[in-house]
Amino acid sequence: MTPVQLFLQQLANGLTLGAIYALIALGYTMVYGVVQLINFAHGEVFVVGAYAALTVVLLLAPAALPWGLLLLLAMTGAMLACAAVGFAAERVAYRPIRSAPRLNALITAIGLSLFLQNALMLCYGATDRRFPSLVPPVRWDAGGVTITLMQVIVWTSSAVMMLGLQALVTRTKLGMAMRATAQHVRACALLGIPVNRIIAVTFMIGSALAATGGVLFGLHYGTINFHDGYMTGLKAFTAAVVGGIGNIPGAMLGGLVLGLLEGLAAGYGSAQWKNVIAFAVLVALLLFKPTGLLGERVSDRA
């Protein structure tokens, strides 16, 4: 393999991971945008999505559907399940403490995340679950670089999701209401925007996006575990902050940057140190660009 091919191969691998991080990062950043809350339970929501998809696939296994349809159904099921979890979390846990100091919501998020993690463990067991490989193992050789059908599916589905989200936020009335709520909740309420409903919808959309991330994650790695939300959630959160938290294109960019960094670090450094390299570069990046790649100035208040 020539150096150029090696580079392109790591690029392709990194882009796959990055697309998954970006999908999860979107949920962090959307919720942060409207209520300035770091929803640490979001990493768990993503695993809920993976398990929900697994359940759909296992339930529909006897029907012997074509794999494309099955994938679509699993994706839909996961998105619905996660949207429901996101809605419930907002309604039961976050809304009652919305006016409380911000750090307290962080504690609620941690409690919620422990709850979801253990609920998953009780339902599905503590061991790794094999995620059925729905996608046929097709691979192409593009000038010495191997591209799998799986990677293409990850890229296209995340691109569709992100473009769809971007259109929703910039072109629709709902999106306008979301952006307005992010600007000023009280003023929106005075203007007759149903703020509570908008916030709930934001949670649901963010969670549904994480669900697609979860399905793609399961397909990509082939196994899922109730613990997976921790590291992946952490990285997605990092991605959201690196892009500039609260900024939707920023989350996409941050996810891709993080995935690429990790892919390149694994390819050129060592797999053992890839997380250190990725985090170190991110810390360095934040030191030179303290508000993230596309972010605006924020206050220092913890």
Next chain:
Amino acid sequence: MASPRGKMPEWARVLVVALAAAGLPAVANAYQVDVLTNALLYAILALGLNLIVGLTGLLHLGYAAFFAIGAYTYGLLNVRLDVPFWLGCAPAMAMAGAAGVLLGAPALRVRGDYLAIVTLGFGEIVRISFTNLERWTGGPNGLLGIAHPIVWLPGRGVVDFGVSSVPYYYLSLAALGLTAAVCVRLCRSRVGRAWMAIREEELAASCAGVPVLQMKLLAQACGGAIAGLAGAIFAAKQGTITPDSFDFILSVMVLAMAVLGGLGRVQGAIIGAMILGTLPELLRGFDQYRMLLFGMSMVVIMRLRPQGLLGRTGNRAA
């Protein structure tokens, strides 16, 4: 905080609590003493983090790293150079404090949630580094064979702390008392007021002549050193330390303890640590549902008492 029987002087309240705490091992079994010892170590950590987050208002999500640096400093000094515990404490605190400054100096350029992610990254880097530097730290299997402290007692000669939790309970209690005293003094000092001024309004503080950067670094250093002390005690108690003991969840739990008790309050941090430190064990009867219930209780407590158990309403940084 008025006691039910009217005003009791502060020293008397502290004395009552200290005596009650000192008497506990007489009525508790070995397992309970062990849980309580860990809760005391958590309380020391919560106090240290409280200086950074509660007083100075800097969100820190990598606090476990300081704990790890303290633990590994004493562990390595002891295993490689046979440094006894009592001499190892100071370097452990110094290393962790220095790490606080080292992290703080560049990191304090970033603000708010960006600071949170830098500290989080720092915590992960430290933990993964300890895992990967196998030649020094034993890697994921941990650093083995760290010596227990020894003391000379009148009439009994040299006594090894051994594996029973009781001596560590008293050691941690003493360390907690010392830390709490230092924190209370700090809060009421010029430095503490400077920290609170930075928390409330950084610009105003700097206009009033508070050296903001130095004060923030001092907060990081003090918080780090306190975690380093807890780390050294932890290493001595366990005899073996693994990088997994210092993960992100620990940072987050310590933060939860400080917030639960009411940020910025010394008693709050201690009470929060006692509750969250012992709750998982109290729920042990529920077996596999215990962490589920633990998570649920955190949500419920925050819903019922959003300002923390001892917090005042209207505390902006909390």
